[in-house]
Amino acid sequence: MPHKRSLIAIPAWNEQDSIAEVIAKVQEHRPDTDILVVNDGSTDRTAEVSLAAGATVISLPFNVGVGGAMRTAFLYAKRENYTALVQVDADGQHDPADLDRLLAGLGTADIVVGTRFHPDSTYHVGGPRRWAMVLLSKTLSTMNREVISDPTSGFRSAGPRAIDLFAVEYPADYLGDTVGSLAIAIRAGLTVSETPVTMYFRQHGRPSKNAVWSALYLGRASLAIIATGLKSGRTPRGDDS
């Protein structure tokens, strides 16, 4: 059996201001892991800063979105024989202290999603965005053995079977990198579980979302889930072949 190795994958698009701190925190908390920054066509100094911070850097020639960046990370993980991959955001909203539980959870599941919805969480959303998340959660949960309360979370880990799958197929469409990938995994017979994580507010936040944006989000979220997996419905858990 190959030696167990874990890869922390950070998709980054123009994150030169926050990436070094994220890398440093991960190194401090889990010095046993390797750190990969997938530089998704940044026009700033993200690649240089990440290299200087001690990460391995893969630079995509142009921006392909989180889905493309993550498939690149999974391809790398597969070719370099990593047995676990944790996706961490480059903007510092994820707490590296949660890495332990995300990695430990892989002992019993193929994918562990860090959920931002739990009693101690300070993370709240409302309005159409909230409805969309509930809808997505309910739909995915009926396909999976366990409840997935936060399918749009980008803080998640993947075991060897998930790495094999995602190296080949990882959706690049809107929400595909989060919701779509889970639907693909469940359909392929992989098991998904979740663990509570802490969510920090974005330092360099996105522009505020208005009603039209929220409605669009709801619509596209529904489309994403219909497109990726409902047709085959509940899939029994496959074997390791």
Next chain:
Amino acid sequence: MTSNFLAGFTAVVTFVFVFYLLRRGILREKYAVLWLFFSGAALFFAIFPSVLDRISFAIGIATPVNLLFFVTVVLLILVSVQLSYELSRHEGRIRRLAEEVALLQQQINSLGEKDENGSNDSH
């Protein structure tokens, strides 16, 4: 008569233009053939409009030109869908290539580092 002349003229111009693009290697055959066929059909109906009348009558369409419009719209929709399909496929392939290029670039860089370390060790 003038409308038939206009239709025929347009069909001929389209045919010649597409053929020119094909010969110059700007259009690929699989797309050019379709447009050549369309303009050929348009030319045929411009020269023999009575054929269109008879087909319309046979399938129960009172105004022959409606048949023409209907068929044209359907064909254009089909072509648009086909182009969207080709475009999606190409975007997927370009993304895949970008990923491979990025991985190869990283591999080259890491080989370069190993090389430097190796020569340092031997000195």
